[in-house]
Amino acid sequence: MGKVSTGASMSLDGYIAGPGETGFEHLFKWNGNGDVPMKTADPNMTMMMTKVSHDYFSERMAELGALIVGRKLFDFTSGWGGRHPLGRKTVVLTHTVPDGWEPENEAFVFVHDGIEAAVERAKEIAGDLDVGVNGGTIARQCLEARLLDEIFVDLVPVLLGGGTPFFDHLQNAPVVLEGPITVLEGRDVTHLRYRVTYT
């Protein structure tokens, strides 16, 4: 059975988005500051990474079998035009199936009975591979339900001073982590991987 992990590009002061949805040119600079092409599920979009970041990202992608996102992100991106850009079947945690969508199709499954059910469904889809959950609210819910196994942080050398924290208002803090299990120094990013421990 695969692991449940979350990952995000995060500023040194702990934000995955700056105030008013700003700061992405800093947070995702490492997606485009190298010369090694990294394909996405969208044939029109190729990222250009340094070799370190490319190899790290490729390895992570190879491990991912399914994703979980929240309804807010799904709506914000209008369902990414039909498929998550990482090209994995995606469980959307929501109270109601959005208008115009079937409860399940090839790209999305809408789950309405809580984070445990969403993780269970995503694990079925992922099989031996990992489940990747979105940073912010969903990752927090997974942590609180003690379902999160690993955290990937792409630590970016910028202070955003506010915005959306990677983890916020945790109910069961402090959460002690093990690691970093790996530390990879890219350009404009440090890739860190931690294991979650529950006591």
Added chain:
Amino acid sequence: MGKVSTGASMSLDGYIAGPGETGFEHLFKWNGNGDVPMKTADPNMTMMMTKVSHDYFSERMAELGALIVGRKLFDFTSGWGGRHPLGRKTVVLTHTVPDGWEPENEAFVFVHDGIEAAVERAKEIAGDLDVGVNGGTIARQCLEARLLDEIFVDLVPVLLGGGTPFFDHLQNAPVVLEGPITVLEGRDVTHLRYRVTYT
């Protein structure tokens, strides 16, 4: 002329203290989880660090010629019983000289005319060495006055979920950093050093 730097033990989610002044057993675990003695200015207090953390800490201490702290910390510690535990002359930024203290003695100088004056006074004291400023409010004021040159983060694998952020409510965010210039993997800590850039 030396540099102005700040440093702190920080949780992965960006806090230098947890909610209600908690979490220090996690944040400062690396001060006592090794077998190499690290002396402090207090003869009764020796920290036991791993070799990596000891060498990192020793090197940093050798660079420090003076400190700046805020009045809140000075009061909270009751002036550390007469001398800052790092054994460096310390500029205290305050509106008024606290009762019972001279405006200046061997251990402390009380400066009341703003962060620029505090940094200038601390640089005089430090000579060729660096000035170390306390995390939180003082570090933020230095950043906003464009006086901060470097940031040391001792990144600790714990999520505290709230508390005192290392940097909060920055007025001139985003602040772009260079680095990490160095990455040292200790036990229960990753020592990161960044350079501040001002555009």
